[in-house]
Amino acid sequence: MADGVVLLDTYFSMFGMRARLALAEKGIEYEYKEENLGDKSPILLEMNPVHKKIPVLIHNGKPVCESLIIVQYIDEVWKDNNSPSLLPSDPYQKAQARFWADFVDKKVYDAGRRLWTTKGDELETAKKDFIEALKLLEAELGKKPYFGGENFGFVDVALVTYSSWFYAYETCGNFSVAEHCPKLMEWVKRCMEKESVSKSLADPKKVYDFVLFLRKKHGLE
């Protein structure tokens, strides 16, 4: 194992998937620990006392928290690994990559969450917001194969993990991502052809079952 790397995570988390994906991209071996968020382990509470959330990367006993911070950490520590950097080296390109990854967290996450936790007018607004956010991302992708250009990069990592939740969002919201953002779905398919992506993302059907379970638990079904 590369200098003691442990990942505290849960199978369904699109944030956890980012860490798994970055580790896979760099070919880093690590110990995976599935957390039960209803009964958080002592190690999780010790390693992330502020937020008590996953993912947490533990490297040589020291914790790194917050998925995008973890991905940057992985990119910076294992930079000479025979795999291309996830972040560009040019400062302006790097700033753009950070901007769009931040956009994913600010806009896609919130709207996505509302897609499976609301109904009626609120659900319609969530759908509108979600599609609007994806359209902006699709425009940013443009004609490039990946957000990172020729190579799979930081924004690709940040966004592709959400695609495992698209089926759940579409079913709850009664819409199709492909219909509104065909180019983005092509990009998802292209990413899924990479082994690091297909092995790091949760199965969309399982995600949907999990969402149904959560909905019942919160009295939404």
Next chain:
Amino acid sequence: MASDEVKLLGAWPSPYVLRARIALNIKRVNYEFLEEKFGTKSDLLLKSNPVHKKIPVLIHGENPIAESLIIVQYIDEFWASGPQILPSDPYNRAVARFWAAYIDDKWYPNARAILMADEGEAKKAALQGAIEGLNLLEDAFLKCSNGGKFFGGDKIGYLDIALGGFLGWIRVIERMGDVTLIGNCPNLLKWGENFAGDDSVKDVLPETEKLFEVAKFIVAKTKASAKH
């Protein structure tokens, strides 16, 4: 515009804009400060930040960069030969980024709610959250500073800038909300004094008195529109 001209779109009361100004000062970058009028958004702002339409926006040559912490990192990386803002060690960088994100995502919304919430439970909860947060930051300061005056050690770094942007507003919230925040954290209190007196900060840090006037106006306006 020449390819190396630097402009900053901002407003003097904004803690986020202040972060960018401090970073530019640390690197001794000459820039033109374009003040946005309160309540309006200039064409240049809408063109440079069409996604969020917010300040600050750094315009470097033809390239616009938005989001204050992203701007600070850009400044650090582009003007790499100047004093370093982010820590050089990847782990320390991750820690600095963690606390900066905590300040923006958790701490400041809590602190701001002290002023915006109506009296009673909501205000008490916001105050409690803000105090707990500052205690965490006081702890982080002791770990990061390594005996130095700043989170960055002997000189101002990323986390100093992240929190320092809010220094004036912390003082305003204490006064307007009649609460004690940083006053109960001896190390952060000292840090605040050192930060405010630093060469890269002292000429751009807004006077608390002037911020207080702006705050009164904003709070009144926010509360009025919330009622309609």
